[in-house]
Amino acid sequence: MWEYFDEEVFVHLPSELQTLLLRTAPLSKINAQMINQLCNTDNGEALLAQLNKQSNLIIKLPKQCSWYTCNSFFKSFLMHKSKQQNVQHLSDTEIAYLLLDQQQLAEALPHAIRSADQDLIIELLQQGGWALFHDGQFNHLQACFNLIKQVIMQYPELVILKAWMLQSHHQHYKVAPFIKQAEKVFNKLNLKLSQEMLSEFMVIKAQISINQGRISDALTQAQATLSYLPNPSARTSIIAQTIIGEAYHCLGKLDLAYQYFQEVLDLASEQDMFQSIIWSLYQQAEILQAQSLHQKAEEHLQKAIDLIKLHHLESLPLYAFPLHYKVQRAYQAGQFELAEELCKKAIEVLKPQDEQWLLYTYTLQAKIALEQEQQADILIAEIERLLRNQNYHTDWIASANYARLKYWRINNDIAAIEKWLQQAPRPASALNHFDQCHNRNLIRAYIKLGLFDEALEIAQKNMCDAQACQLQMEINRNLILLTSIETKLQKYSKAKRTLTSSG
Incomplete structure (x- = not known):
């Protein structure tokens, strides 16, 4: 032919x-x-x-x-x-x-x-x-970065791009050393950064601070980014306001955090920054959930999922966050088959990523298995291995410790609980859901060991923090634990009053 x-x-x-x-x-x-x-x-x-x-x-x-x-x-x-x-x-x-x-x-x-x-x-x-x-073309971006190798250090704008790509993969532990190495090269080459580029580096440092749990530093750095330049780029402004929203969320200022995420949502929509839009919707859903506004939270979450599918972003790690949220909701409702199906979907999304991403999904699977009195030994072993070898946000650590403690309590492994207590996270205050979870982990460990007075002291402080920040979901969880402790201490009248207030 x-x-x-x-x-x-x-x-x-x-x-x-x-x-x-x-x-x-x-x-x-x-x-x-x-x-x-x-x-x-x-x-x-x-x-x-x-x-x-x-x-x-x-x-x-x-x-x-x-x-x-x-x-x-x-x-x-x-x-x-x-x-x-x-x-x-x-x-x-x-x-x-x-x-x-x-x-x-x-x-x-x-x-x-x-x-x-x-x-x-x-x-x-x-x-x-x-x-x-x-x-969301991170594979292509990574291929480009692999080809230019260390030459990237001569181009500050590309350093920023790679830093945000690492951040989007939640490879927090790689971002700070990468930026530090780049700044050494800039000094060696005598590269003078523009005011706009300096603001770019300031905002990524704010993100590093929030990754490391230095919330006040993150808030100060992000706010400085917004005020330092009269006309920061739309992207820089959006990222800075996202960090401010996350900081206020961590500090228990939920209404203020929600407002910042709404501003991010509006600005990111104008710029077609779809990942920022999705992240803002997800953060708003978490805030609404913390306030027990479940229906509104579900609506925000569904909008995020619809956008992910509309823009074909299902392969990004970002998709795992709303999936995990839906797993947790199904688990709380006793819909264990649905929860397990959603976990499998999350694993499909995350398997192409670094194995560290699997920690939270394994945690959810372990909780589901333990609730149904199924074997969870392999899952707990994987959780232990990942915790030893990776760096995680405190939220995921709190959840993983919850699953571990549940496993030890069921198996009456007192030695494991005592060993864990020696190095367990002990937040100074609990103004957010993950620090609240850290404290409840301590409470459950002390209850299992029969140390009810120690458990009661932490539970009362946890309740005060939750009430001060109007964390309604945490208040409800704390009331259940307080009732249990007061019953064990034979304070039946007080337990009855606590139980009644939970209604």
Whole structure:
């Protein structure tokens, strides 16, 4: 068929068109500007129109009127013919630069990666790195970073991009040393950062602070970012306000945190920063849940999931957060089969990531298994292993310790509980759900050991903190524990009053 097509169609085309087609055969799409550049002509539009008219050898792309593509048979023929005639195709580097000149980032990207040309990849990242980030194309970003290696340290804007990519994968423990290493290189090269770039580094340091549990530092740094520059970039402002929202959430200022996340939601929607939109909705759902506003929380969560699916972000670790939330809700409702199905879905999302991501899902699976009196030994062993080898947010540590304690209490492993108490987290205050959980872990351990006075002291303080911050879900959980402790201390009248107040 190729021979027939050659004899009946191709040879009858003007030589100028033949040369053009063979030279551009590897391109997925072409426009007049590219033709003019490649063929040293100013007649690109007419040539494309002629080809389009002639037996539909090329066709216009829908919704991209200035762009054309070959039909698949014709493209195969051209590749075959160019090989026969030893036509030298454009290299991946040349194709990538052509497409970049036309702002066709998605099409340029695979050619740039195949080229392994560091200068080209740096230009591509400078031009469209944030677009790739917001579109969730982390694998492509990582491939680019792998190719430019330590050269990245000469480009502060790319250092920031990589730092946020690490943060989006919740590889918190990698972000701080990476930034520290970059700043040493900047000093060595005597690189002077602009005010805007300094604000970029300030906001990533605020994120590092919140990762490390230094909430007051994070709040100060993020607020300084907003006030330091008169016109910070939209992205910097959005990230800073996200961190402020997270800080206020940690400090138990739920209404204020919710307001900041609403502002982030509005600003991120204007900028099509879909991951920021989804994260804000998820954080708002958690705040509403803490206030026992379950229906509104579910509505926010569903909006986040709908956006993830609409923008095809299901492969991002971000998707695991709403899935985990739904697992917890199903677990609390006694819907264990549904909870387990959702855990499996979360594992599918997280398996391509670092294994550290599996800790929280394993924790949820262990809780489900223990509640149904099923074997959880393997899951608990995996949780123990991951806790030893990874760095985690205090929220995940609190949940993992809850599962471990539940397992030890069921198996009457007093030695394990006593050993855990020696190094257990002991927050100075409990103004959020994870510090509340840390304290309840301590309370349950002391109850199991028969140390009811110690348990009561922590429970009363936990209740005061929960009430001060209006953490209604935590208040309810604390009331149950207080009733249990007071009963064990034979304070029956007080236990009855506590139980009544929980209604």
